[in-house]
Amino acid sequence: MNIHRYSIPLLVSCLGIWAGVSASFAQNTPEAQAQHKILGQNASQAGFAQSRPNTHPNAQWFPKAGLGLFVHFGIASVHGGIDLSWGMYANKSWEDGELAPEKYWALADQWNPKHFNPDQWVKLAAEAGFQYIVFTTKHHDGYTMWPSRYGNLGVRQKLDSRDLVREFVDACRKYRVKIGLYYSPPDWYFDAPYMNWDYSGRQVLNTRHQPIDRLPAKPAGHDQKRRDMVANQVRELLTQYGHIDIMWFDGGQGEISNEEVRRLQPGIIINRRNGEIGDFGDSEGCLPTKKFKGWFETNDPCWPNRWWTYSTSDRMATAGEVIENLVIMRSWGGNYLANVGPMPDGNMPPEALQAWREMAQWMKHSGESVIDVQAGPFPEQSNQPVTIKNPQTLYAHAFPNCHQPIVIRGISAAPARAILLRTGDSIPVRIDQDTLTISIPPALRSRLVDTVKLEWDHASLPPSFLAQP
Numbered sequence: 001m002n003i004h005r006y007s008i009p010l011l012v013s014c015l016g017i018w019a020g021v022s023a024s025f026a027q028n029t030p031e032a033q034a035q036h037k038i039l040g041q042n043a044s045q046a047g048f049a050q051s052r053p054n055t056h057p058n059a060q061w062f063p064k065a066g067l068g069l070f071v072h073f074g075i076a077s078v079h080g081g082i083d084l085s086w087g088m089y090a091n092k093s094w095e096d097g098e099l100a101p102e103k104y105w106a107l108a109d110q111w112n113p114k115h116f117n118p119d120q121w122v123k124l125a126a127e128a129g130f131q132y133i134v135f136t137t138k139h140h141d142g143y144t145m146w147p148s149r150y151g152n153l154g155v156r157q158k159l160d161s162r163d164l165v166r167e168f169v170d171a172c173r174k175y176r177v178k179i180g181l182y183y184s185p186p187d188w189y190f191d192a193p194y195m196n197w198d199y200s201g202r203q204v205l206n207t208r209h210q211p212i213d214r215l216p217a218k219p220a221g222h223d224q225k226r227r228d229m230v231a232n233q234v235r236e237l238l239t240q241y242g243h244i245d246i247m248w249f250d251g252g253q254g255e256i257s258n259e260e261v262r263r264l265q266p267g268i269i270i271n272r273r274n275g276e277i278g279d280f281g282d283s284e285g286c287l288p289t290k291k292f293k294g295w296f297e298t299n300d301p302c303w304p305n306r307w308w309t310y311s312t313s314d315r316m317a318t319a320g321e322v323i324e325n326l327v328i329m330r331s332w333g334g335n336y337l338a339n340v341g342p343m344p345d346g347n348m349p350p351e352a353l354q355a356w357r358e359m360a361q362w363m364k365h366s367g368e369s370v371i372d373v374q375a376g377p378f379p380e381q382s383n384q385p386v387t388i389k390n391p392q393t394l395y396a397h398a399f400p401n402c403h404q405p406i407v408i409r410g411i412s413a414a415p416a417r418a419i420l421l422r423t424g425d426s427i428p429v430r431i432d433q434d435t436l437t438i439s440i441p442p443a444l445r446s447r448l449v450d451t452v453k454l455e456w457d458h459a460s461l462p463p464s465f466l467a468q469p
Helices: 032-040 102-108 119-125 164-174 190-193 220-238 256-263 318-329 350-369
Strands: 067-071 132-138 177-185 248-251 282-283 296-302 334-339 384-391 393-400 406-409 417-420 429-431 435-437 451-453
Touching: 067 177, 102 435, 119 318, 119 350, 132 164, 132 248, 164 177, 164 318, 177 220, 220 248, 220 256, 296 318, 296 350, 296 435, 318 334, 318 350, 318 384, 350 393, 350 451, 435 451
Parallel strands: 067 132, 067 334, 132 177, 177 248, 282 296, 296 334
Antiparallel strands: 384 393, 393 451, 406 435, 417 451, 429 435
C-alpha cells in the first residue's frame, strides 16, 4: 500500500454541496490502484462492490466504531526514505525512494525496535478515540512480526524470536481496543528470484537491480509451497492469540478461504483484498466520492501523510485534519482508519503523539458525535456533516472554514436543546418552512470541528434521516 501524499477532500461548503459527491468511482489514488494490480486485486476487491457483512453478534461493533488506527511497522523504517516493501521496486510510477531488494532485506540485521512498547501507545490511542487497531503482522517483504514456524525471514531469525504481535495483542486487550491483524499473502522474499524488480517493466532487474536477459523459471511446486506457507502462517495468527476482531488481508488468491478463517474465528471481520467477498467496502488514501451502502472503511496515511511506514522528512497530519476526515466518514456511516508508521526504535513519531493528545481532548467533549452513531442526510439536506444517535438526537458539525449558519432541511420541529459540546453553551436555532438553521456565535468557534448536539423530547427526526445508507 502506498500513496504519494495525504489529501483531505475538505470541499465542504456552506452552500450545501460537497464537490466530490458527483464524481463517479474515484475510490483510490492512481498509486493505490497501480499497487492493487500488482497484488492481484481488481476493482471489486478494492471499491464499493461485493461486500457482505458478517452477521455474527461479535462482528456488529464494526459500523459503530468510527475510528481505527493502522500501524505499518517493519524493517523499512531503518532507512527512513523508502516505503515498506514498495521501496524495493525500481522505476515506480509514483514518488518514493528505492533500494535494491538485497540491500532492503539487509536492513533486518540493523533493525532493533528496542523501544517498541504497545502498552504505552495503545493507551494513548484509546484515549484519542481509536476503537480498533490494525497491526502489520507481515507485509509484502515477507518479514513476520511473530516467531512463525513457517518462512525464513522474521523475528524468529532476526530478533531472537521476540513476538511483537503478542505484545500488541496483549496491550489492546488491556485497554479494551479491538484487535486487527494485517497480513500480506504475497511474499516477495519467497518469490524474490522470480520477480522483475523493475516496476515499469521496460527491462528485467534482479534482486540487486542489475539488468538480466530473463527471469529464471520457478522450480516445480514453488507456488504451492508459498500457498501452504501462507495458509499455515494465517492459521498461526488465528489460533495463537485468542479472539481476533479483524483479519485485514492485502492481496492473495485463496491461499486460505474465508470459510476456514471463520471456522477458526467465527465473529471475525474480513476485508476483501484476498480474492473473496469481504465484510466491508473500502477506499485507500482518499475519502469516497459518493455514498456507499453497507459497512465501509477508508484507510489513509497520516503519520507520515504520504507513505505508510516511517519517514524522516515527510509531513505529518494534524489532529484537525484527522478529525475533519473522521467527521466526514461518520456523516456517511463509514470508518476512518488513520495510519501511523513507528520509528525504527519502536517509538511513535512525536507528531503523532501530539495529534493523539489533541484528539483526546476533542473526544472528551465531542466524541459522542462520531462513535456509535449513524449517517445523516449530508450533503443532500445539510450544508455541513451531520450524524444521528437516535430519533431524538442529531449532531451538527461546523468545520473551521464554515462561517455561515448550519442549515438542515427537512426538520419541522424545533429541538428542545441545542448545545455546543465543547463549551456547554446553548446555541440559537430557528425553524422556517421545514428548515432548521443553527447559528454558532463567532466568539464560541474554535479551530477544530465544533459540534452542536440537538435534542428533542420526543422522536422528531424524519424517517428518511434514520434510513441513510
